[in-house]
Amino acid sequence: MGGSTTTYPGFPVPNxxxxxxxxxxxxxxxxxxxxxxxxxxxxxxxxxxxGISGAxxxxxxxxxxxxTSILMLEARSAASGASGRNGxxxxxxWWTNFKKYAEAFGEEEALKFEALEEGNVxxxxxxxxxxxxECDFRAVETADLAATEAVWEEAMEVVRFRExxxxxxxxxxxxxxxxxxxxxxxxxxxxxxxALVGAITYPGHTQNPYRLVCRMLELSLDxxxxxxxxxxxxxVSPSTTPDGARQWNVRTERGTAQGRQVVxxxxxxxxxxxxxxxxxxxxxxxxxxxxALRPGSNATGNPALRGSAGIDDFEAGGYFFxxxxxxxxxxxxxxxxxxPVSKTREMGITDDSTVHxxxxxxxxxxPGHLFGExxxxxxxxxxxxWTGIVCYTPDTFPLVGEAPGEEGLWMSVAMNGHGSx
Numbered sequence: 216m217g218g219s220t221t222t223y224p225g226f227p228v229p230n231x232x233x234x235x236x237x238x239x240x241x242x243x244x245x246x247x248x249x250x251x252x253x254x255x256x257x258x259x260x261x262x263x264x265x266g267i268s269g270a271x272x273x274x275x276x277x278x279x280x281x282x283t284s285i286l287m288l289e290a291r292s293a294a295s296g297a298s299g300r301n302g303x304x305x306x307x308x309w310w311t312n313f314k315k316y317a318e319a320f321g322e323e324e325a326l327k328f329e330a331l332e333e334g335n336v337x338x339x340x341x342x343x344x345x346x347x348x349e350c351d352f353r354a355v356e357t358a359d360l361a362a363t364e365a366v367w368e369e370a371m372e373v374v375r376f377r378e379x380x381x382x383x384x385x386x387x388x389x390x391x392x393x394x395x396x397x398x399x400x401x402x403x404x405x406x407x408x409x410a411l412v413g414a415i416t417y418p419g420h421t422q423n424p425y426r427l428v429c430r431m432l433e434l435s436l437d438x439x440x441x442x443x444x445x446x447x448x449x450x451v452s453p454s455t456t457p458d459g460a461r462q463w464n465v466r467t468e469r470g471t472a473q474g475r476q477v478v479x480x481x482x483x484x485x486x487x488x489x490x491x492x493x494x495x496x497x498x499x500x501x502x503x504x505x506x507a508l509r510p511g512s513n514a515t516g517n518p519a520l521r522g523s524a525g526i527d528d529f530e531a532g533g534y535f536f537x538x539x540x541x542x543x544x545x546x547x548x549x550x551x552x553x554x555p556v557s558k559t560r561e562m563g564i565t566d567d568s569t570v571h572x573x574x575x576x577x578x579x580x581x582p583g584h585l586f587g588e589x590x591x592x593x594x595x596x597x598x599x600x601w602t603g604i605v606c607y608t609p610d611t612f613p614l615v616g617e618a619p620g621e622e623g624l625w626m627s628v629a630m631n632g633h634g635s636x
Contacts, residue, residue: 224565225487225500226447227290231567232601234300235507235549236425243429244292248441252469257456258286258441261465261474263448263488265289266298267424268627269480270431277438285440286472288465290447293432296482297630299425300567300603302505302534302551304523305340306357306419307333311369312611314376319610322380326387340420343427346434350426351542355522357419360402360411362526362585367413374415393417406519409587421523421536443469451477451488453621461623476623483565483606485628489618498614498629499607502564504571505551506578507544509595510537514582517590520548526585533581547598553577567602575600605632 237244260276262269265287276283289295309332317325343352361367374396381387397405397414406414436442450466463477479485483500486493514520523536533552538544553574554560561571578600583591606629608614613631618624 225484225493226449226565227296227484228566228568229291231291231295232300232570233599234425234505234601234603235544235547235599236303236423237295237299241293241426241429243433243436243442243444245444246293246436246442247444247446248436249443252443252446252467252472253286253441254470254472256284256286257462257473257475258284259474260285260476260478261463261472262287262478262480263451263465264296264480264482264484265293265428265432265442265444266296266480266482267294267428267431268298268482268630269478270294270298270428270435272478272480272627273435273440274431274438277435277440281438283439285435286474287432287435287440287442288446288448288467288472289442289444290484291445293442293444294425294428296484297503297603297605298428300505300601301424301503303421303424303536303549304357304419304534305336305352305422305424306523307336307417308357308359308419308525310377311359311373314373317376317380322384322387326380336420339427342431343422346430348427348430350423350430351538352420352422352427353539355419355421355536355539356416357522358406358414358416358519358524360406360408360519360524360526361413362408362410364412370413370415406524407517407590408519408585409590410585416522419523421539448488451479451624453623463623476625478625478627480627482628482630483604485606485626487565489626492618497608499562500565501554501605501607501632502561502567502571502602503551503605503632504553504561504574504578504600504602505549506575506600507598508548508550508579508582509598510546510548511583511586511591511594513590513592514586514595515546517586519586526552535582544598548582548595550578550581553581562607565604567604570600570602605630607631 394417402411402414465472520537525534535550538547556573556577608629611631613629
């Protein structure tokens with residue numbers, strides 16, 4: 216499916232920015248189960264990518280059948296992609312797309328998507344509890360905040376549409392059962408933000424996403440996973456064994472591995488490996504940016520910092536939360552967004568080794584602008600800026616399943632930034 220990294224763009228760069236979550240590095244950051252890449256074994260599966268998609272795939276395959284042989288190849292350190300550098304939110308925040316999905320694909324599909332998203336949040340929470348994962352997982356009240364009448368009306372239109380579906384279809388459940396609506400002065404008092412027009416709150420979580428994924432990888436290592444970090448895959452191609460069976464050859468800079476099936480958990484880097492898919496232009500990589508900073512001098516106790524929040528733009532807006540008491544970095548503010556500052560909106564970029572200076576400047580001052588000078592006070596210290604690469608599709612849906620016409624080649628890619636907040 217390809218050639219060399221010197222002739223085709225889009226592979227992971229070797230020197231990404233270090234996220235807030237990756238300090239200190241996890242004990243398996245540079246893990247190699249075997250010193251040499253296994254090139255004489257044909258694995259049941261080769262998984263390319265060690266983010267949450269690759270880690271969850273390995274974990275579930277091994278839980279289902281512990282005798283399954285799996286080789287995981289990661290271009291950089293473990294969980295070094297978007298899974299290790301996002302904003303740390305875990306919430307069912309795409310309820311705002313319900314009307315759009317229902318109009319495009321039908322109410323049944325929209326309800327399935329809603330149930331899948333909410334189910335994923337519950338599954339992550341259950342996984343953390345079952346395995347006592349030390350990833351700072353906290354249940355919080357999360358909020359979608361609107362600072363303009365237009366955005367608030369857009370949100371209310373979705374709510375009205377979803378409630379109409381519930382009245383016509385009692386089996387659809389009630390979107391509002393766990394959501395509270397705050398309007399006007401009530402919202403401003405509740406969140407201590409004078410600019411608010413309205414707010415919607417519902418249960419969510421915050422976490423260290425890097426620690427979560429690394430623990431998932433550790434559990435798979437205990438079940439027999441062979442993890443090879445710092446091993447860039449440059450090509451994936453099919454072949455036929457002497458007995459007529461189909462297998463896949465996965466070429467790396469350390470040699471070529473063989474697998475009966477291959478899973479691309481490569482998200483924004485998929486175009487570089489699957490050139491024919493990349494040629495369609497269906498997958499669009501994009502760089503997202505996050506900052507960690509200390510709160511303003513007057514911000515202590517502000518109610519908006521007790522949970523997590525997305526602000527204003529119901530498609531690609533900003534988001535923030537404060538690290539809870541008792542955690543390392545207690546009180547640190549994690550703030551992401553700012554893509555509109557970039558002339559390109561950071562689209563088409565796969566280089567996470569640098570930050571956009573204009574977005575960094577915006578994020579450093581965003582809390583003060585939102586809360587207001589009086590409520591925020593003197594700005595706190597900027598602790599760290601970092602970037603991560605996400606991937607979008609025109610319909611916002613990921614590509615999950617076996618690649619058409621390519622038996623044994625599977626994908627779980629193009630998460631559209633969803634879940635990486």
